[in-house]
Amino acid sequence: MEITNALASFAALSQETRLNAFRLLVSQEPEGLPAGEIARQLTVPHNTMSAHLSVLARAGWVVSQRQSRQIIYRASLSHMEDVVQFLLQDCCAGHPELCASLMDSLSGCGVVNTNDSNSE
Structure with a gap:
C-alpha cells in the first residue's frame, strides 16, 4: 500500500x-447491511448516510452489491488487512517478538495473516 492510499483511507475514517458505519459493518460480516438499515441503526438521515458510504467506498473500506431493490454494504476486510499490514510493515525494527501481544490480539478476529508469505 502506498502512503497516499493509506492517507486517503485514514481520512475516510476520521x-x-x-x-x-465501518465498525457496524465489521460486526455484520459476512452478511452486511442495507444502506437504510445502517442509517437507521446510526440514527443518520438516509441521504447523509449515502454520502458517508460513498466516501468509505472510494477509500476502499466498504463494498456494495445490489440485491433486488436494496444495496447491501459490507466491510472490506481485505482493505482493513492491507491498512493494518501497512501500519505494521516495519514493526519492532525486525524484532517481531516485541509485537507478539499486538499480533495475538488481532489473530483471533482473522485480521492478520499469521502465515507471513513475505518472509524470506
Whole structure:
C-alpha cells in the first residue's frame, strides 16, 4: 500500500459517522447491511448516510452489491488487512517478538495473516 492510499483511507475514517458505519459493518460480516438499515441503526438521515458510504467506498473500506431493490454494504476486510499490514510493515525494527501481544490480539478476529508469505 502506498502512503497516499493509506492517507486517503485514514481520512475516510476520521469522521465519527463513517467510523461508526465501518465498525457496524465489521460486526455484520459476512452478511452486511442495507444502506437504510445502517442509517437507521446510526440514527443518520438516509441521504447523509449515502454520502458517508460513498466516501468509505472510494477509500476502499466498504463494498456494495445490489440485491433486488436494496444495496447491501459490507466491510472490506481485505482493505482493513492491507491498512493494518501497512501500519505494521516495519514493526519492532525486525524484532517481531516485541509485537507478539499486538499480533495475538488481532489473530483471533482473522485480521492478520499469521502465515507471513513475505518472509524470506
